[in-house]
Amino acid sequence: MVDTTLPQNSVTLIGSLPPIKGISPYCYELMMALSKYIYVEFIGFEKMYPDFLYPGGKSKEEGIMPDFSKINNVSIRNFLVYYNPLTWIWAGLSIKNKVVHVQWWSHVLAPIYFVILSICKIRRKKIIITVHNVTPHEKNGFNQFLNRSILFFGDHFIVHSLKNVKQLSETYYVPKEKTSLVPIGSSISYNTQIVSQKEAREKLKLPLEKKIILFFGHIREYKGLDILLEAFATVTNEMNDVLLLIAGTPWEKWEKYEEIIQKYNLNENIKLFLQFIPSDDVKYFYHASDVVVLPYKDFTSQSAVGSVTLSFGKPLIVSNVGGLSDFVKDKNFAVEPNNSNLLAAKIIAVLADDSLIDKLSRDSRDLSEEYSWDRISEATVEQYRHALNGSY
Template sequence: MGTFPPFRGGISNFYQTLYEKLSYEHDVTAINFSLQYPNILFPGKSQYDNNLKSDINIERTINSINPISWKKTANKIIELEPDLIIFKYWIPFLAPSFRSIIKHTKKKISIKSLVICDNIIPHENRPFDKFLTKSFFKHIDHFIVMSKSVEKDLLFLFPDAKYIYTPHPLYDIFGKCNNKDKSKRYLQIHENKVILFFGLIRPYKGLDLLIEASKTLKEKLNNFKILVVGDCYENPEPYSKMINKNGLNDIFDMRFEFVPNDKVNIYFSAADVIVLPYKSATQSGIVPVAYHFDKPVIVTNVGGLSEIVQEGKTGYVVYPEPNEIADGILKYYNNLDKINFVENIKSYKDNFTWNKFIEKIERIFIQ
């Protein structure tokens, strides 16, 4: 139960892949939102990608602000009589609808419930967030956390929670890595070195830190481009002004746009290294995408980002400060002749398969 196509983004990608992997051995039903966020509350350009194609039979019954739909959804689940219902949780705004659905369902049938936790305490705190989360979680039997940071948040709210820790699995829906030069030509990038910042742009993602770090990079690195790609969930003007003020226009390529799934591989194929200069985090879906394409990462030591990076082998972990971020990027380029990052990633990413993730879910069936 959660976000499926035609809704776009990482959570929809996750749920579609989870459905497909579970369906190999189990009978699975997908229950989607008819309305996820009212447009007035959504900061991006669109919630939808109508070009997304899915063979999944999806029931679109949940309206996040319509309690009548919550009862309708619960009745649908009661009719199906499943053994397990799976929620994905990332924002307390959805807690009332999820709480109502699971509470009504459990009154009528015996069913186990699982929440896969992206965020428990949001990046941008709001009043009543913890209250809403606790009101939903008290009806849940089991949890999956994908970082130690989220594990800590879960145990803070529910010290006796039954949970399993397993890292975020790698996405395999974005196709294969293309030829680097061909991808750069497609993107009209002529520089030899390409540094990629990819994903939704929000204050906590630290794009301003990367811009500050680029002043050092411009002095010490030659023939490079910083490619910034993602839908901007805030006013992009301050970033543009910051770049102009510091004379950095020649090294930045800013593309404030959503990238459909069938184009993601072009950007990652063109890049040498992926940078996540986050100021706060739980875990990230961007690192698994980078590893899928065998690309090293530079991440800050916030939340669970450092948990899935082998220092000096699959990337580098730095403090969320401009000089540190610049040093991490320079260290990567200076060590290219000494470290085979690609081979290290190919070996390391075996720890993040969907089969291992599904095995953790299946444990809940037999508990």
């Protein structure tokens, strides 16, 4: 049992909550898990950035959202607005707790965070920063500068992989003793309703008899969809009854992927949902699939898609980059990145062997327990206690 005997027994979280897209599910589950042990003040966004900056044109999700009024041990204030500096100043001045835990993931937010954290420093708050992307996905000097300007305020840091610990030290000269590794929790908010594979496939108008591979999430260059398409061409040469399900918003031009599809004549074996998938519909894509693949080319952290996969108990094949291998117990299925032939061999091995599918499903369920949000919250509260006791 976590020790909750903290001075004030509370924390202020800064991040975003649904219906804002992006990191909101993570923040929501962290807030809910922490609220079992301590009182949480959550400061979030009413309007985080202009819609035109978000692929698809909308930064907020439509559909069923959590009823925040029924959550115990939590105070939620979603009032930050990107174009109103007075809200940034008010956040810094009105924070009630000694420990401020900031979620840092988007460089667009740097001016907002700079103002809030400057005021927190003046007020002698202890600042813990969870760094979700130690090195930006789009690497350039300006993004590095923005990272450094925010990390300057941290008294302690939380990251999601051992590689992140090393990068934080080597890139930003953060002493390793000021960094704690706390994994991403196994996301349970999407998996609250039992749906059979048949129901899911009928809902998505997918064939009932085929083996289905799922690629889920925003489509960005570093995620390696092109590598998966090359591998899938080999898979289709070996197996007739396979389908690749691609679900997510392209954050880049789709043409390069379409060229690969046409090159190998894969149209009949691919089903596309090239749009944002509402939270209420996520379950259908996972329940419809037989295996989930994360073929990332270059990555340093863990993946929200991986944590969601564990919660659904689905077999997972990942590239051995960043912390992705943490999501598979059998390291044979953490493959060398940028190797379409090896990836194809692993996919074929899984889809051709129902007993292996069952084994990898059990592995995912076991890891889902290991990365439960209860355990994540215990590790996080431990960091708050250190901060309050003056350990850093």
